[in-house]
Amino acid sequence: MDLSKYSSEKTNRNFKPFNLTDSIQATINSIQPFIKNDGFELTFDHNEDVIVSGDESSISRVLYNLIQNAINYSGTSRLVEIRQSLDSNEVRIEVIDHGVGIAKEELPYIFDRYYRSSSNHERAIIGSGLGLSIVKAILERHNAKFGVRSSPGLGSTFWFVLEITQ
Numbered sequence: 001m002d003l004s005k006y007s008s009e010k011t012n013r014n015f016k017p018f019n020l021t022d023s024i025q026a027t028i029n030s031i032q033p034f035i036k037n038d039g040f041e042l043t044f045d046h047n048e049d050v051i052v053s054g055d056e057s058s059i060s061r062v063l064y065n066l067i068q069n070a071i072n073y074s075g076t077s078r079l080v081e082i083r084q085s086l087d088s089n090e091v092r093i094e095v096i097d098h099g100v101g102i103a104k105e106e107l108p109y110i111f112d113r114y115y116r117s118s119s120n121h122e123r124a125i126i127g128s129g130l131g132l133s134i135v136k137a138i139l140e141r142h143n144a145k146f147g148v149r150s151s152p153g154l155g156s157t158f159w160f161v162l163e164i165t166q
Helices: 002-008 020-038 056-072 104-109 131-141
Strands: 016-019 041-045 051-054 079-087 090-097 145-151 155-163
Touching: 016 020, 016 056, 020 041, 020 056, 020 079, 020 090, 051 056, 051 155, 056 079, 056 090, 056 131, 056 155, 104 145, 131 145, 131 155
Parallel strands: 041 079
Antiparallel strands: 016 051, 079 090, 090 155, 145 155
16 A cells, blocks of 8 residues: 555655654664664764755655665674765765675666565565565655665665755
């Protein structure tokens, strides 16, 4: 239902300025209690607060899905890094794991509905296989650039870019 909702919404009626940095920190804080006992560490590298315009709850869902995906595929590393960097009037968010990575031939399909990488993962995968499809639908609705860089055995970096609200 969520994927249908995000895919079918064409309007930006819920878009308003919000503090993306605070939203990222809140998402991290909501996940940490559930992964702490498994030895996972989430880090957040940022220099300043950033205001963007969008649907804050949807962007929080993007962050949650990307972090959960990184946890599932982090391998033995147990480290997931979230980075926020600024470039002119844009902010780039990266969610980085140091796990199993994704084969080059699988990358074009990674945001497809129900697609799961054949890579081994450390934790049991919880969910419907729609997490990255939902990420794609939300980011497309926000006119955001997004993608993934990955190499087998070296981990993955999922990223997206939003315009900064001045």
